[in-house]
Amino acid sequence: MTAPASTLTETTGHDAPRRRRRTSGSALVRYGFIAPAALYLALFFGYPIVKNLVMSFQEYTSATFFSGVAPFVGLANYRAVLSDPIFLKALTNTGIFTVVSIAGQFVIGMVLALFFRRSFPLSGFLRSMLLLPWLLPMVVSAAIWRWILEQDSGILNQFLSAVGLISSPIPWLTSSDTALIAVVMVNIWLGIPFNVVLLYSGLQAIPEELYEAGEIDGATGWSAFRHITLPLLRPVVSVVLLLGVIYTIKVLDLILGLTGGGPANATQTIATRSYEMSFIEFDFGQGAALGNVLIVIALIFSVVYLRANARSAKKG
């Protein structure tokens, strides 16, 4: 670790004057290296975001695709989107869906990661089996879960009533009281592999000596987790949670596959509603406006989260 670092300092020290002398040439070269990545970003990330922003201020219908004509309508799309009777419901659902999904995925993922930290027979095999939900295409997962959650003949209800937990079948996907719970449940299942893999690799990086030292000081079990594992795992936890929120807040295919936003809008989120506005009602301007609302929510969340994280990192 130390030897290469010192060579590096030496090297840069050695190199610095020469580089300064030939600034214009080497700067060009440097930009040349950055250019492909910058172009790629501008083209595939910048353009869609800008385009979506512009679209949200336009009357953008299916005719626009052919004629290219999209008159600017100011804030009309945003007004329409925010006064949409389903907006508040979709916003609440998005909040519940995101928070509960992340909490569930994270807690279960953490427990499993800690569990797999011990070595036991077949642990490698079981760990790879855990990745299965990740490997299945989302459409397939959604279709399978629709069968599992089917009210009359679904395996989940059959199981629950066989073990005597329920007396009448639960209308998982067909009641507005349970549909959101069911969708969150499936999303937690989907997110567990991601959480386990990242947290497990984070745990691997914590040196065993720390636990041995902790043990001498009397920190075992929960207090070892609290005072050794958690603080050292914080960077990984941040990444897991932040990516989790970004992935979850925009989940579309899973909800479309399970309930299509129904029944009676019970599982409608901002993402599904935005999809509906664009591709069912053919109002792409409003769809874009709602999509931007979602982006803003995600951005606010990211900024708040990163700030909080930076502060706690400084403190810790």
Added chain:
Amino acid sequence: MMSNHPSSSSPASPADPAVNGALRPSRRALGAFVAVPGLLSLAACGGSGGGSGSGEPSVLRVVDYYNTPADDVVIQKTLETVASDAGMTIKREKVPGEQLIQKVLQMSSSKTLPDLLMLDNPDLQEIASSGALVPLEDFGIDTSGFKKEILDAGTFEGKVYGLAPTVNTIALFYNTAMLADAGVEPPTTWDELTSAAKALTHDDVYGIAFSAIATYEGTWQFLPFMWSNGGDETDISTPEVAGAAQLWADLVSDGSASKGVVNWGQGDVIDQFKAGKAAMAVNGPWNIVGLQEDAPDLEWDVAIIPVPAEGDDSVAPLGGEVWTIPQTGDTEKQKKAAEVLQAFVSAENQLTMGTARNTIPADTEAAKTFASDHPELATFVEQVSTARSRTGKLGTEWPTTAKAIYTAFQQVLVDGADPETAFGDAADSLG
């Protein structure tokens, strides 16, 4: 790209001045080498969107969504035959059904629309209104022989833009053995329907299955009940529209239909019927092939969708795909496409495709021949004869109304909302 460059393949220590000096010019070259192709490929991207249809003069590009073997084979064969008669060949692209509209919008913005385009009929007006299609009369296509209702499904602002060689609709499938066991006749009125469904319900068998899902599919299944009850899509706040929702709600609250209907597509409905878990099912002829293959021992028949009272007309929605000629700007190609389309929808081809796909020929005379050749589909022929198109009255307003309808009946079935209130609110939301 970078690793192909000879000088970057050998790792050189930057601390060694000799090596570093030797490297420097080629590094600069490398920078240019990397940047220039990037720009070139960008320029190429911008330039490639200009073409339309197919570049070759004798090839017609076709886009449709016929993916199941039953549809795919006969469509391909018929298209190839009519095209070769016109001295053309076809290049066909099959798109998954739910992605077709996105694909069409993409193609219309990149000016890569095909020479012949298939659309699901309720989408026709939306696409025609965008200007992406040409009126078929511009190319002198003869539409006589097509029934007005069927032409309506391909008409936008008084002009025909799309022709359906064959059409379909929905009717009531029933399990003959179960009906016989229960001593029930196929229902013809709503009263008979509710009592039959109740009588047929026992253990894990429901009397009836239908699709009340929150998509256009649900609305499509709701329409025959709504229309037969005198309801109309131009005003969904009427008691007639609410009455149809009440019928569905009664069937579900009786336990004659599963609460699962609110999340069942038509494929799920026919699966329930196949599995013997539903004695009756509202469904269409496109599922007959699957039904025969998956459940060869099941005895079933088809009846007209029951009407509110004896003597009422059973009005079902007209389904099926229309074929259109997109606005590609290549008049010669369009003429050829029109010639091919005219031949494609001939009565003879209608019969061939109808037979292979269990769909009903659009031509009135051909439909009669078809009914006598295929007695098992006679009910559908009859149901089609009174069917009408979904977009005939509302045009491009249809999608939002269709959505308002499924939202309202879902509230009735899921949240137990009062039908009149739910449909009143839905009508208000349409403004």
